[in-house]
Amino acid sequence: MSKIRVLADHVANQIAAGEVVERPASVAKELVENSIDAGATRITIEIEAGGRRLLKVSDDGEGMVRDDAVLAFERHATSKIRETDDLAAIGTLGFRGEALASIASVARVELTTCIEGANAATRVAIDGGRMRDVKDAAHPRGTTIGVRDLFFNLPARRKFLRSEATETFHLTNLVTHYALAHPEIAFTFINNGREVVRAAQAKDLRERAYQIFGGEFLENLLEVNSGEPQVAHVTGYVSAPRDRRTSRDSQYLFVNRRFVRDRMIGRSLTEGYRSILPHGVYPAALLFIETPLDEVDVNVHPAKTEVRFRRQSAVADAVREAVRAALASANYVPPPIQEPAHFEMPEPPPRPIATATAAVSSIAPQPRIEFVPPPPPAPVSVPPVTEVSGDEIARDIELMIQSASSARSAAPELPPLNSAEKFAREVTLETLSANIRPLGQLEESFIIATDDEGLLLIDQHVAHERVLFDKYRALEAERRSDSQQLLVPETFDLTPAQAAVFDDLAPEFESYGFELMRLSGRTVAIKAIPADLPRGEARNMLSELLDTVDAEKKNSARETMRDEIAASLACHAAIKVNMPLAPEKMRWLIDRLLQTSSPTTCPHGRPVILRLSTRDILKGFHRI
Ligand code: ADP
Ligand code: MG
Numbered sequence: 001m002s003k004i005r006v007l008a009d010h011v012a013n014q015i016a017a018g019e020v021v022e023r024p025a026s027v028a029k030e031l032v033e034n035s036i037d038a039g040a041t042r043i044t045i046e047i048e049a050g051g052r053r054l055l056k057v058s059d060d061g062e063g064m065v066r067d068d069a070v071l072a073f074e075r076h077a078t079s080k081i082r083e084t085d086d087l088a089a090i091g092t093l094g095f096r097g098e099a100l101a102s103i104a105s106v107a108r109v110e111l112t113t114c115i116e117g118a119n120a121a122t123r124v125a126i127d128g129g130r131m132r133d134v135k136d137a138a139h140p141r142g143t144t145i146g147v148r149d150l151f152f153n154l155p156a157r158r159k160f161l162r163s164e165a166t167e168t169f170h171l172t173n174l175v176t177h178y179a180l181a182h183p184e185i186a187f188t189f190i191n192n193g194r195e196v197v198r199a200a201q202a203k204d205l206r207e208r209a210y211q212i213f214g215g216e217f218l219e220n221l222l223e224v225n226s227g228e229p230q231v232a233h234v235t236g237y238v239s240a241p242r243d244r245r246t247s248r249d250s251q252y253l254f255v256n257r258r259f260v261r262d263r264m265i266g267r268s269l270t271e272g273y274r275s276i277l278p279h280g281v282y283p284a285a286l287l288f289i290e291t292p293l294d295e296v297d298v299n300v301h302p303a304k305t306e307v308r309f310r311r312q313s314a315v316a317d318a319v320r321e322a323v324r325a326a327l328a329s330a331n332y333v334p335p336p337i338q339e340p341a342h343f344e345m346p347e348p349p350p351r352p353i354a355t356a357t358a359a360v361s362s363i364a365p366q367p368r369i370e371f372v373p374p375p376p377p378a379p380v381s382v383p384p385v386t387e388v389s390g391d392e393i394a395r396d397i398e399l400m401i402q403s404a405s406s407a408r409s410a411a412p413e414l415p416p417l418n419s420a421e422k423f424a425r426e427v428t429l430e431t432l433s434a435n436i437r438p439l440g441q442l443e444e445s446f447i448i449a450t451d452d453e454g455l456l457l458i459d460q461h462v463a464h465e466r467v468l469f470d471k472y473r474a475l476e477a478e479r480r481s482d483s484q485q486l487l488v489p490e491t492f493d494l495t496p497a498q499a500a501v502f503d504d505l506a507p508e509f510e511s512y513g514f515e516l517m518r519l520s521g522r523t524v525a526i527k528a529i530p531a532d533l534p535r536g537e538a539r540n541m542l543s544e545l546l547d548t549v550d551a552e553k554k555n556s557a558r559e560t561m562r563d564e565i566a567a568s569l570a571c572h573a574a575i576k577v578n579m580p581l582a583p584e585k586m587r588w589l590i591d592r593l594l595q596t597s598s599p600t601t602c603p604h605g606r607p608v609i610l611r612l613s614t615r616d617i618l619k620g621f622h623r624i
Helices: 009-020 024-037 066-071 084-088 099-105 155-160 164-181 205-213 215-219 263-272 312-329 354-362 390-407 417-422 460-477 496-510 535-548 551-556 558-573 583-594 614-620
Strands: 042-048 054-059 108-114 121-127 130-137 142-148 186-191 194-199 221-228 232-239 251-255 285-290 424-426 437-442 446-451 454-459 483-493 515-518 523-530 609-613
Touching: 009 099, 024 042, 024 054, 024 099, 024 142, 024 164, 042 164, 066 121, 066 130, 099 108, 164 186, 164 194, 164 205, 164 251, 164 496, 194 205, 194 496, 205 215, 205 232, 205 285, 215 221, 215 483, 221 285, 221 312, 232 312, 251 263, 263 285, 263 312, 285 312, 437 583, 446 460, 446 583, 454 460, 454 583, 454 614, 460 558, 460 583, 483 515, 483 535, 496 515, 496 535, 496 558, 523 535, 535 558, 609 614
Parallel strands: 042 186, 251 285
Antiparallel strands: 042 054, 054 142, 108 121, 108 142, 121 130, 186 194, 221 232, 232 285, 424 609, 437 446, 446 454, 454 609, 483 523, 515 523
């Protein structure tokens, strides 16, 4: 007896839905893409209960005639391509013809649509893939699709949905992306009856970014505009190096105005910042890559968020160089001299040759960057980084070395940083004694000290970070956080994504001594900040945390989130590198460090103290 059978359409659709419809935001993505493809100038997205109860997208695009409105829900029904050859150059966002069929198979969908000049609009109702009703209705030119009760017929999938706050966060993020990619379209986003985003038609990306993020965000951005139209033309904005983020959440990447998550582009962006941003710190970016349609394959993934470039490395180079050029034009890096084609080839550190020196000295001094480049990973304790291959670590170290040597190009050559690991070792808790005597400072960043076993180097920033972290955690646990009132409250604008999590997180911030007040819309006033935190750091810190601590973490591990807040506070309030310290201050810092829970590692897991043992010194001088 034969055992193979062809699956019924509704089963096939539900299987396809597994790939296309992961969560409410993926439904919104398909619907918004359809509206854009239909030539809309106005798109409204309305959600209830994080998009599970209702997700509705309306547009004023070209609409559909009745036959098309019914056919649109068939699998592989599309108006966007006809032949295989069309796949080679896709100019629309959709083309697979499976989104509506998939969505309708796992929800209750009602579509109302009308073309220009028609007598009546058409309304089609489908529940779990079954056509219920087709009739006349009233609707202006355009289309409205309401998706209710997502996964009502797939309880297992429904269980995988996250909290309302998380789904709303993803939806907000998605709307933000599309609004940025299409300034010419007016976007409105309504969450549980409240208008969260309202962006009128804008003349360009700058105006749109202003509508979405506010003026402050834009002030710190550098314009990117370079590359080759035949390969990749790169435009948009990237942040100045002083604007630090701890995640990639503020990176918005687009290929031919399709928003993508692409590791390669993300990596090239980071490479553009080599030597001016340390590992684990990310720039903000709005990058638009335009390539000829036949240079890019968008048919890689059902959700269409991944792309494949025909000339992958040329695109990577274009992105990296475009970012580099933007940084150079703002004097953050010297103007491009001859770049080595591949970093993988270990190049000798750049020599201060005549032209390079001239170029370097002719530009304004680089603003001081206030963070510590992380020391190279020591053999025993690699900092907890996710998704980093050995190659990447190796390259990061190489970049760090390059940066260290170029920063000192005028000074006598020092041995590369990572050779320290051969003789200066991380101090372990067991070998730490209370008898530490400070001698002075190296580069106004590291305290030089001695103990019974040799010479110590203490990273002043991370040491103070550890001290403050323990202090903040203790105060918070005892509910006696210290705060300083600001005479004039400081205001700042949340991005839509930050606004979505703000209300949930505000009480946590307040338990550390912040006093925050939500003003109208997305503006927040800071009325008080934790003691010790310099005033100018408050905004940066809040914004960074709102970007990274998402609602998910809040639900799963409150303690982890409290640690994150304390670590961020400590980092922002701690003594910086490049800061002279009086002997008493060094003494004070060392004493405090020794009283902490973990004097040898900072809250982010980096070493605090390195030791050059007397034994190794003696060996080095051939005395033993
Ligand atoms: P695809 O977008 O890949 O073609 P979909 O299933 O998303 O597939 O949509 C099927 C077809 O329905 C589209 O090709 C388009 O012709 C039509 N359609 C869908 N949404 C809209 C809309 N908002 N306005 C006009 N036509 C639409
Ligand atoms: Mg589509």
